[in-house]
Amino acid sequence: xxxxxxxxxxxxxxxxxxxxxxxxxxxxxxxxxxxxxxxxxxxxxxxxxxxxxxxxxxxxxxxxxxxxxxxxxxxxxxxxxxxxxxxxxxxxxxxxxxxxxxxxxxxxxxxxxxxxxxxxxxxxxxxxxxxxxxxxxxxxxxxxxxxxxxxxxxxxxxxxxxxxxxxxxxxxxxxxxxxxxxxxxxxxxxxxxxxxxxxxxxxxxxxxxxxxxxxxxxxxxxxxxxxxxxxxxxxxxxxxxxxxxxxxxxxxxxxxxxxxxxxxxxxxxxxxxxxxxxxxxxxxxxxxxxxxxxxxxxxxxxxxxxxxxxxxxxxxxxxxxxxxxxxxxxxxxxxxxxxxxxxxxxxxxxxxxxxxxxxx
Amino acid sequence: xxxxxxxxxxxxxxxxxxxxxxxxxxxxxxxxxxxxxxxxxxxxxxxxxxxxxxxxxxxxxxxxxxxxxxxxxxxxxxxxxxxxxxxxxxxxxxxxxxxxxxxxxxxxxxxxxxxxxxxxxxxxxxxxxxxxxxxxxxxxxxxxxxxxxxxxxxxxxxxxxxxxxxxxxxxxxxxxxxxxxxxxxxxxxxxxxxxxxxxxxxxxxxxxxxxxxxxxxxxxxxxxxxxxxxxxxxxxxxxxxxxxxxxxxxxxxxxxxxxxxxxxxxxxxxxxxxxxxxxxxxxxxxxxxxxxxxxxxxxxxxxxxxxxxxxxxxxxxxxxxxxxxxxxxxxxxxxxxxxxxxxxxxxxxxxxxxxxxxxxx
Numbered sequence: 001x002x003x004x005x006x007x008x009x010x011x012x013x014x015x016x017x018x019x020x021x022x023x024x025x026x027x028x029x030x031x032x033x034x035x036x037x038x039x040x041x042x043x044x045x046x047x048x049x050x051x052x053x054x055x056x057x058x059x060x061x062x063x064x065x066x067x068x069x070x071x072x073x074x075x076x077x078x079x080x081x082x083x084x085x086x087x088x089x090x091x092x093x094x095x096x097x098x099x100x101x102x103x104x105x106x107x108x109x110x111x112x113x114x115x116x117x118x119x120x121x122x123x124x125x126x127x128x129x130x131x132x133x134x135x136x137x138x139x140x141x142x143x144x145x146x147x148x149x150x151x152x153x154x155x156x157x158x159x160x161x162x163x164x165x166x167x168x169x170x171x172x173x174x175x176x177x178x179x180x181x182x183x184x185x186x187x188x189x190x191x192x193x194x195x196x197x198x199x200x201x202x203x204x205x206x207x208x209x210x211x212x213x214x215x216x217x218x219x220x221x222x223x224x225x226x227x228x229x230x231x232x233x234x235x236x237x238x239x240x241x242x243x244x245x246x247x248x249x250x251x252x253x254x255x256x257x258x259x260x261x262x263x264x265x266x267x268x269x270x271x272x273x274x275x276x277x278x279x280x281x282x283x284x285x286x287x288x289x290x291x292x293x294x295x296x297x298x299x300x301x302x303x304x305x306x307x308x309x310x311x312x313x314x315x316x317x318x319x320x321x322x323x324x325x326x327x328x329x330x331x332x333x334x335x336x337x338x339x340x341x342x343x344x345x346x347x348x349x350x351x352x353x354x355x356x357x358x359x360x
Numbered sequence: 361x362x363x364x365x366x367x368x369x370x371x372x373x374x375x376x377x378x379x380x381x382x383x384x385x386x387x388x389x390x391x392x393x394x395x396x397x398x399x400x401x402x403x404x405x406x407x408x409x410x411x412x413x414x415x416x417x418x419x420x421x422x423x424x425x426x427x428x429x430x431x432x433x434x435x436x437x438x439x440x441x442x443x444x445x446x447x448x449x450x451x452x453x454x455x456x457x458x459x460x461x462x463x464x465x466x467x468x469x470x471x472x473x474x475x476x477x478x479x480x481x482x483x484x485x486x487x488x489x490x491x492x493x494x495x496x497x498x499x500x501x502x503x504x505x506x507x508x509x510x511x512x513x514x515x516x517x518x519x520x521x522x523x524x525x526x527x528x529x530x531x532x533x534x535x536x537x538x539x540x541x542x543x544x545x546x547x548x549x550x551x552x553x554x555x556x557x558x559x560x561x562x563x564x565x566x567x568x569x570x571x572x573x574x575x576x577x578x579x580x581x582x583x584x585x586x587x588x589x590x591x592x593x594x595x596x597x598x599x600x601x602x603x604x605x606x607x608x609x610x611x612x613x614x615x616x617x618x619x620x621x622x623x624x625x626x627x628x629x630x631x632x633x634x635x636x637x638x639x640x641x642x643x644x645x646x647x648x649x650x651x652x653x654x655x656x657x658x659x660x661x662x663x664x665x666x667x668x669x670x671x672x673x674x675x676x677x678x679x680x681x682x683x684x685x686x687x688x689x690x691x692x693x694x695x696x697x698x699x700x701x702x703x704x705x706x707x708x709x710x711x712x713x714x715x716x717x718x719x720x721x
Contacts, residue, residue: 206578
């Protein structure tokens with residue numbers, strides 16, 4: 001990196017940090033206001049409120065990173081234009097892309113940081129935020145809940161569990177019914193007074209096993225038992241943990257999760273799109289710097305128009321990303337939906353750069 | 361007058377820029393949901409547009425104060441840096457005469473925000489929720505996914521396959537909890553169809569079985585097979601809004617609720633806090649501009665990024681004081697009329713003192 005690039009990069013850093021901080025504060029304040037009455041009503045301690053808000057901030061911060069990049073780009077380019085440094089550079093024979101490559105490098109670097117954050121900081125932080133919210137906020141701060149009533153869970157291998165009471169600590173259930181759905185029909189049912197998790201599976205006590213007919217409607221056999229074990233591999237914790245959100249998993253964990261759900265026949269399109277968005281979205285930072293530069297330079301002599309156009313187009317671009325994500329749920333392949341916004345607006349930015357280069 | 365209008369014209373674009381920017385940032389969260397409703401769930405664009413418009417007033421009370429402060433710091437910081445304000449002073453013109461318009465604009469905006477916070481924002485909150493509920497009731501399968509439980513009142517619904525184009529479910533499990541000691545009644549049907557008219561949720565199940573279990577003895581089972589079974593669940597509008605928060609209530613509804621609670625001897629701290637918050641937040645624009653103008657004129661160097669940084673500190677401090685005041689009011693540790701206004705009073709004192717010193721020069 002030459003001295004000019006380092007100079008431009010140094011001019012970019014301060015406005016970027018300032019913009020990013022301002023937007024993070026805005027998000028933080030908005031979150032507090034939105035939930036304050038609930039926190040107070042549930043008597044949540046300040047420690048847990050701050051713990052929840054601060055650990056949910058990294059994920060929110062990633063969403064506003066492209067906006068911070070855009071603002072920094074507009075500030076820097078605006079200044080360079082105002083102080084005629086850009087003109088001096090062109091007059092000195094430096095091509096626009098060489099003069100401004102420091103900003104592009106910054107945008108690219110921030111994108112890479114975003115991808116890394118998605119894999120390292122954001123998943124554990126978001127998991128912690130969810131845990132604090134579930135255990136300390138929704139549980140009225142009285143500690144972790146271990147007794148659950150009226151639970152209904154889709155387990156593994158087509159089993160649907162219904163239990164009156166689950167003691168997650170001891171792994172015991174009171175009044176449990178397990179419907180086993182196989183080969184596109186209801187195959188058999190285990191109905192017992194209690195069940196307990198064992199190393200080999202689950203041990204049911206004082207119950208009955210009922211087999212259904214080919215349609216899965218009429219009971220064709222009923223076998224009562226005092227004690228019977230089944231090799232069901234669900235764990236007590238599976239019954240109470242909510243399905244993790246994509247932002248709580250890194251790419252590897254999300255891929256495994258998708259594979260597991262696919263094997264169970266659960267639709268995974270939404271998760272596949274989220275997996276691809278983990279790399280596609282952070283690159284919005286690079287795209288907005290690439291897009292923002294020619295727009296900030298244009299405006300037919302009125303910089304304000306160029307800046308307004310830069311902001312409008314970037315806001316439209318971020319909306320377009322969501323549009324691509326929504327289309328990818330059904331209409332287009334997941335990879336196309338995830339990268340659609342980036343591809344379209346990179347092309348727009350490239351066109352604007354070529355036009356800027358021609359007029360320079 | 362020409363001079364004050366000139367400075368005001370410098371100020372306004374920054375304010376609009378900040379407003380649009382901050383509004384967009386706060387809307388990013390909702391953007392995917394709105395796009396998803398439009399393109400995936402096929403909701404009428406007019407309804408989605410209405411939903412979007414309902415959301416905007418709920419974020420304006422947060423957006424405007426920040427945008428005004430930013431506009432002050434950016435505009436007057438630049439004017440100070442370029443010595444335009446010094447030139448005005450050197451010409452013997454009082455800075456107040458040159459800068460009164462932004463202060464007046466902020467005060468005017470504050471007075472506009474009073475009815476806005478008392479009426480429009482709570483109405484929008486309510487409207488947003490009602491439109492969303494209407495969308496769900498118009499298309500009952502909108503949130504139902506295959507192999508995932510869906511809740512409606514005391515019913516849990518699960519289907520192996522869902523065809524949203526014809527509103528059909530296949531291999532459906534329906535659990536109806538009773539609260540008593542027995543497990544939930546369970547219906548299994550080979551196929552089902554969902555309909556709703558906004559008042560009732562109707563489930564038509566075909567070729568299935570219904571089971572009712574004994575609380576203690578699994579051997580005692582009621583098992584019936586059926587060819588057709590209709591399940592209707594009334595959607596009570598009052599129940600759906602059982603968890604209405606104070607933020608969604610109009611001022612007169614808050615007053616009525618407060619009167620009811622007082623007559624029953626129940627605490628009214630949270631309601632009084634909400635009432636005072638609406639007024640206090642309305643005056644945030646004026647208080648922040650009062651503090652922003654003198655601070656901006658002192659910031660001779662640093663440029664926009666420095667202004668952004670200072671605005672972060674001021675905004676954070678202001679809202680921290682507001683939140684502390686709100687907390688004390690809701691817990692009834694201090695009267696709401698005092699604690700919720702702590703942030704504004706602090707800003708008025710500091711801003712008033714700094715402005716007085718600035719304009720006196």
